[in-house]
Amino acid sequence: MTDALRLVDITEDHLDAVLRVRARSFGPLPASSREQWTKDAVEFLTDGRYVGVADGDEVVAAARIWDFQQWWGGRQVPMAGIAGVVVSPEYRGRGVGSMLMRGVMQRSIERGCPLTALYPATTVIYRKLGYEFGGGRYRFSFQAADLRSLGGRGVSIRRAGPADAGRFLELVAEAHEGARASGVLGWPEAKVAEWLADDEDIFAYLADDGFVVYNWDGNNLRVDELIAHSEETARALWATVGSGSSTARTVHAYVSPNDPVHLLAQLEADKEMQVQHWMLRLLDAPAAVAARGFAPGVAVEAELQLDDAEVPGHAGRWQLSVADGAGKLTPSSGTGDVLRLGARGLAGLYAGTPLASLRASGLATGGSVRDDGALDTAFGGPAAYMLDFF
Structure with missing residues (x-):
């Protein structure tokens, strides 16, 4: 230099x-x-x-x-x-x-x-700066003809346009709040409306309690997002995509590993599943903890020792308190043995990585292993995933 x-x-x-x-x-x-x-x-x-x-x-x-x-x-x-x-x-x-x-x-x-995330071209530089894997972007492939047979003919579906952007976001919020989703990106209404205005390249359909957005991917079809609040709507939306089976043999779908389509489809998704890992880092740990949702019905009090060369304000001892689905991280003057986390370990814990894995990789040390289960439960939930690549 x-x-x-x-x-x-x-x-x-x-x-x-x-x-x-x-x-x-x-x-x-x-x-x-x-x-x-x-x-x-x-x-x-x-x-x-x-x-x-x-x-x-x-x-x-x-x-x-x-x-x-x-x-x-x-x-x-x-x-x-x-x-x-x-x-x-x-x-x-x-x-x-x-x-x-x-x-x-x-x-x-x-x-x-309080958070930053990225898709790494290489993990080395980002790990040196405190990033760690937070989740994945998963693509599953289904036979279009199988999806076409899912039914849902009694559900009314119409083509969506820019004026429906607000309703799309309402359905997304209801779904992600109810499922305690993690990792998924939220977009502003203006950007969603912009996408919905492109009815030549993007095919969007809306039901009373769900929607689907898909398009062509070469000779196949690709689902970018599908939200459904009932079985019948899920069947109807997937069948709508599958209706292209006369020209497209395969439907690639960006969905969660826990998406109901895995239970609805008669045939298993293609074993050639693709995953792109993305990395997470905390920039303001107290704000990130305060903004996050936690497992309901879980109460946890835990002492943490944080070490972070890039964000000096993180360094030191902290009291983590979780109750009623909310969390708080405050400075602590406690002494004695305590769970120690660097920036990578903190990112992993925040993203729901089990402490056993963090300990086995050296990203978490100290404290009592017997207390790990409560923290795993507090930060746990469905696997963190993204639908978008940026």
């Missing part, structure tokens, strides 16, 4: 340089996609969500910050989604990537995000 390296806010004048770095990181951007890429980039840089590293006047690394809401335990928590992380080849292995990510994390803290 040189003394000239510094963090910068990406501006429109930097975008040509960022594109050059991107081409060296992910391959050239097709000419047909450049206009949309530039349009998207401007949305991020206008409010300080595009951070870079410059050597003198030249941008050599950059990353975008998404403002997300992420469901945890059935409640939404503000989360900074980090995307488009690129570093010019001649600057790799010289600490530029870490410098960039520290700038991104600080900007995320300034924006009031």
Whole structure:
């Protein structure tokens, strides 16, 4: 590294340089996609969500910050989604990537995000900065003809449009609150309306208590999201997708590993299931705990010792209190042996990773193993998953 390296806010004048770095990181951007890429980039840089590293006047690394809401335990928590992380080849292995990510994390803290998540191109750098696996994005494949036979003919379904965005979000909230979902992203109504306006590439159908969004994926179909609050609606929506079986043999579906479709479909999903792991990090542990939902009916009092080189405010001893589905993390003056977690271990616990796994990997130490079950229950629930890639 040189003394000239510094963090910068990406501006429109930097975008040509960022594109050059991107081409060296992910391959050239097709000419047909450049206009949309530039349009998207401007949305991020206008409010300080595009951070870079410059050597003198030249941008050599950059990353975008998404403002997300992420469901945890059935409640939404503000989360900074980090995307488009690129570093010019001649600057790799010289600490530029870490410098960039520290700038991104600080900007995320300034924006009031207690969590940050990303899909890693490599886990090494992110683990050094305190990220750990939080969950997966799962794609299952079903035979279209099998889905077509699921029935639900008595359910009224209509084509959805931009005006239905609010209803879509209501159905999503009801589903995720009831299931105490974790990991799923929440989108603003304006963005959902924008997607629903694209009725050439996106097929969206709405019932009284559910909806489906799907499209073509080559010669097959792909379900991006399906919410149903009753068996009959679930059958009807899956059968609607499966009605394309005369031209599409397979339906790829982004769903939870616990989605009811696994119980409704007569035939097992293709064994070639795909999973993309995403990583999580806590930036403000007390705020992240306060915003998250916890298992109802569980009461836990536990002492934690946190170690975090990147967020000094985390370091120290804390009292975790969980009751009535809510949690609180407050500084503690206690003494004696205590459960110790670094940033990676804390991320894993928050995401519901069993403490036995965290202990076996060295990410949790100390304290009494006999107390682990209560913490596992408090943070546990359905597997954390995402439907979206960013």
